[in-house]
Amino acid sequence: NLQEKIRDLELERCEAQQKLQTISRESTHSDHRHRDDDPLSQLTAAETRCSRLERHLEQMRKTVRNTESDRSAVLRRQVSLERLGSADRADVQLKLQKLDLLEQEYHRLTETQGAAERKIRQLERRLQEEEHQRKLVQAAQLQTGLEANHLLIQSVSPxxxxxxxxxxxxxxxxxxxxxxxxHYRLSLGDVPFVTGTSTGSSHSVRANVQHVLHLMKQHHPQLCNERVLGxxxxxxxxxxxxxxxxxxxxxxxxxxxxxxxxxxxxxxxxxxxxxxxxxxxxxxxxxxxxxxxxxxxxxxxxxxxxxxxxxxxxxxxxxxxxxxxxxxxxxxxxxxxxxxxxxxxxxxxxxxxxxxxxxxxxxx
The missing domain is CATH 1.20.58.90 (Methane Monooxygenase Hydroxylase; Chain G, domain 1)
Structure with missing residues (x-):
């Protein structure tokens, strides 16, 4: 866009120069034509034209200066962008190299992890086999001990x-x-707190059971057989x-x-x-x-x-x-x-x- 503007300004400048040349020619022609006219009017007209042309020239110069400054700024921007692009390319290359190194490290770690997992599986299988063998040995020891004890019992008391x-x-x-x-003829009908015929004030089952055990220890005739006692x-x-x-x-x-x-x-x-x-x-x-x-x-x-x-x-x-x-x-x-x-x-x-x-x- 800036380059197109610069070109347009250059074209306008060329057109203005051409117009100046044409105006100067016309002025010369008009001077030749109107030699017989009033010189004062010709001078005033020429002065006004010259002032207009000078203004126009000043405007054209300003536009040219502006275009040149814009062009220099654009060039500077292009140079800075090129520098930044080169720096970015260097950074991108460094990052790509780092990514390559990280990928290599990842592959190496995955390989080591796979090897470690295989070793762990082998160790787990060995541990399972050892545990199984230990259980078999324990079962065999138990069986042999039982058989030996059985043989000892048969030999001692068949x-x-x-x-x-x-x-x-x-x-x-x-x-x-x-x-x-x-000796004991204990029946639930003879126990009062079981049949519901208890007349005592105690409703504790533990105390009643202790009372019955005391009667059995004393060989009470209610709970012991009379023939056996006689x-x-x-x-x-x-x-x-x-x-x-x-x-x-x-x-x-x-x-x-x-x-x-x-x-x-x-x-x-x-x-x-x-x-x-x-x-x-x-x-x-x-x-x-x-x-x-x-x-x-x-x-x-x-x-x-x-x-x-x-x-x-x-x-x-x-x-x-x-x-x-x-x-x-x-x-x-x-x-x-x-x-x-x-x-x-x-x-x-x-x-x-x-x-x-x-x-x-x-x-x-």
Whole structure:
């Protein structure tokens, strides 16, 4: 736009010069023509024309100066823009170089990250394999310990089969048709605060239960069998021995059932180990490993239960030996405490029942 203006001003300048030349020519012609006219009028006309031309020339000079100044400003602007463009190009090149360096660094970091992730996956697989092997070793140790304990129990006190036990029970029933009655004959009808016939002022269940336990310890005739209390110590000894033998049989049966359950669990553990080894997907392997963890916990609980049953058997065997020694050495003490052995057997039965309830709750 500025260049076009400069060109227009130059053209106007040329036209003005041409007009001046034409005017000067016309003036010369008019001078030649009007030599005979009035010189004063010619001079005034010439002066006015000259003044007009001078004004016009001054205007043209001003326009030329303005155009030259604008042109110089435009040139300066162009030079400054070129300098800025060169500086911007240098900055752009530097930025591009920095971007290239950053891209190279990013590629290098992505490669190192990929390698680190692969190493982490390998380590996780190794840890999973080691954890699986450790669980297998724990299960094998539990199984071997259980088998060793079972063999030790069989070698120390071999238990007869169920059929022989049934035959022995039948023979014992045939030999002793009149079974000894239990020491305690506790029924809910005899307990007042249970049936709602209590006339006392206390409504505390704990206090009432403590009162009933006190009556049982004192062998109250309301809660104890009169025939058992009136029998000789020989009958008491026979009833306690029969109850202890029945408790021992129940403990042995419970131990056999627990060992069978543990054997089934060990078989399930072996099957799970085979499935984990043959499994290809990670999700199924994780599910199998979770099942393995729960199964190992169940096996540990089952081992603890078996140990408790064996402890009860050992306590019963020790209690039986001590009771025999007491009966042989001093019969007076047995006569003085007729319900002690029955209390021991009752305590043992309570422990067995609590153990059975805990086993059922663990199974469910």
């Amino acid at each position: 238990h007869p089969h169920k059929s022989s036990r049934i035959k022995q029970k039948k023979l014992s029933t045939k030999k002793h048709p009149s079974q000894p009655q239990p 029998h000789a110590p020989s009958t008491n000894h026979s009833s306690s021995s029969s109850s202890s033998s029945s408790c021992g049989e129940e403990l042995s049966e419970l131990l056999l059932t627990l060992q069978d359950e543990f054997g089934h669990m060990s078989f399930e553990q072996q099957e799970l180990a085979r499935q984990i080894q043959s499994c290809g997907s990670d999700r199924l392997r994780q599910d199998f490993e979770r099942e393995m963890e729960t199964l190992v916990k169940r096996m540990e609980n089952k081992g603890e239960q078996i140990a408790k049953v064996r402890q009860h058997q050992a306590q019963q065997s020790c209690g039986g030996g001590k009771g025999a020694q007491v009966n042989v050495s001093s019969r007076v003490e047995v006569k003085a405490r007729p319900g002690e052995r029955s209390r021991d057997s009752l305590r043992l039965l309570k422990d067995m029942r609590s153990l059975q309830t805990s086993l059922r709750s663990c199974e469910y």
